[in-house]
Amino acid sequence: MTGPDRSALMRTYPEPPVTFVRGEGSYLFDAEGKRYLDFVGGLAVTSLGHSHPDVAAAVATQARTLSHVSNLYGNELGPEVATTLDRLIGGGERAAGGQVFFCNSGAEANECALKLARRWAGPGRYVVVSAWNSFHGRTLATLTATGQSAKHEPFEPLPTGFAHVDYDDLDALAKALEAPAAAGVLLEPIQGEGGVVAPSSDYLVGVRELCRERGVLLILDEIQTGLGRTGHWFAFHATHLQPDVVTVAKALGNGMPVGACWATAEVAAAFGPGDHGSTFGGQPLAMAAARATLAVMEEEDVCGRARTSGEVLASGLAALPGVTGVRGAGLLLAAELSGPFAPAVAADALDRGLLVNAVRPDAVRLAPSLLVTAGELDSALALLGEALARGAASAEAEGAVVR
Numbered sequence: 594m595t596g597p598d599r600s601a602l603m604r605t606y607p608e609p610p611v612t613f614v615r616g617e618g619s620y621l622f623d624a625e626g627k628r629y630l631d632f633v634g635g636l637a638v639t640s641l642g643h644s645h646p647d648v649a650a651a652v653a654t655q656a657r658t659l660s661h662v663s664n665l666y667g668n669e670l671g672p673e674v675a676t677t678l679d680r681l682i683g684g685g686e687r688a689a690g691g692q693v694f695f696c697n698s699g700a701e702a703n704e705c706a707l708k709l710a711r712r713w714a715g716p717g718r719y720v721v722v723s724a725w726n727s728f729h730g731r732t733l734a735t736l737t738a739t740g741q742s743a744k745h746e747p748f749e750p751l752p753t754g755f756a757h758v759d760y761d762d763l764d765a766l767a768k769a770l771e772a773p774a775a776a777g778v779l780l781e782p783i784q785g786e787g788g789v790v791a792p793s794s795d796y797l798v799g800v801r802e803l804c805r806e807r808g809v810l811l812i813l814d815e816i817q818t819g820l821g822r823t824g825h826w827f828a829f830h831a832t833h834l835q836p837d838v839v840t841v842a843k844a845l846g847n848g849m850p851v852g853a854c855w856a857t858a859e860v861a862a863a864f865g866p867g868d869h870g871s872t873f874g875g876q877p878l879a880m881a882a883a884r885a886t887l888a889v890m891e892e893e894d895v896c897g898r899a900r901t902s903g904e905v906l907a908s909g910l911a912a913l914p915g916v917t918g919v920r921g922a923g924l925l926l927a928a929e930l931s932g933p934f935a936p937a938v939a940a941d942a943l944d945r946g947l948l949v950n951a952v953r954p955d956a957v958r959l960a961p962s963l964l965v966t967a968g969e970l971d972s973a974l975a976l977l978g979e980a981l982a983r984g985a986a987s988a989e990a991e992g993a994v995v996r
């Protein structure tokens with residue numbers, strides 16, 4: 594492997610198999626000039642592809658104009674981006690009538706939602722129920738909300754005020770919400786890091802109803818699923834439910850670090866000055882990236898494109914060797930494999946010049962640019978097909994259980 598000496602970096606990530614120096618649209622390039630088709634999308638971040646000219650120009654112009662003033666003062670961009678985001682949460686045509694807090698990452702967006710739930714619910718009500726197999730971030734609170742015991746254990750004791758139930762199990766949730774301390778429910782509409790797992794079609798509507806009955810907040814983590822990724826501005830738009838709080842990050846800046854926590858005006862009113870804050874939250878550089886990103890997303894009809902391209906990708910995947918099923922929606926898809934050879938397939942695909950991610954031992958996740966072309970979809974399917982044929986064959990040769 595070539596690349597810089599990484600010994601001064603903390604070892605929180607495995608050694609990367611490749612170091613990239615440039616990106617353009619759906620492609621990444623390494624220092625040797627080798628080109629890779631990117632179907633990881635920076636983990637569902639670069640939804641407009643790499644180095645989108647409008648976003649790049651907006652950031653460059655803003656960097657030369659005003660990059661930071663702190664939240665002691667105003668800037669012109671934050672209110673505008675909040676208004677656009679509120680309209681997109683309303684479905685695109687009309688304002689949802691809520692308010693936004695800007696931050697710098699997905700975990701921070703969820704952290705804001707967790708604090709807001711406690712403030713809204715009042716003394717003695719602080720428990721947020723989330724799902725097993727979920728992922729909500731790596732700060733202590735969001736790690737605790739994340740429903741993965743293996744990620745919890747090294748950091749115990751964890752903060753109090755969290756409970757977990759099985760995803761897609763309304764009875765379990767109803768039971769958990771009997772606790773008088775319950776303040777909210779935090780769920781991904783589709784579990785992204787958990788393997789692109791969608792619940793039954795009536796689950797989220799049932800959750801909404803339960804939250805209303807019990808007087809607790811419904812907080813939807815749309816950090817991975819939001820902003821067109823699933824073929825809707827937000828995945829919850831596939832149903833007719835109204836969440837109380839929605840968290841957003843990843844694609845919002847198309848690569849500039851920016852997150853947001855949206856809440857209905859009634860819930861947002863629980864926060865007053867001094868309750869929450871972030872030095873960089875809503876700063877002009879990040880807001881310029883978000884404004885440009887959202888404008889291109891609307892101009893390019895990313896929701897429609899994600900639906901159309903998603904159908905092509907899903908049917909192409911279903912026909913590949915070793916694929917037993919396809920999960921997800923729009924351009925957030927996972928190919929279910931006939932055995933636990935996803936890491937080998939991802940490594941082989943990388944050698945062939947295609948980035949995909951082994952989200953589970955037996956599932957490969959695809960989250961390409963929402964502007965991906967028909968030709969790029971064809972190329973990705975061809976490369977993945979070759980990697981799968983090889984991965985399935987060598988798994989079988991090594992005696993893995995291949996159904």
Ligand code: PLP
Binds near residue numbers: 730781814817843
């Ligand atoms: N929530 C969901 C659903 C995510 O997929 C992620 C990241 O993968 C996060 C929260 C955490 O976001 P970040 O890594 O920006 O803190």
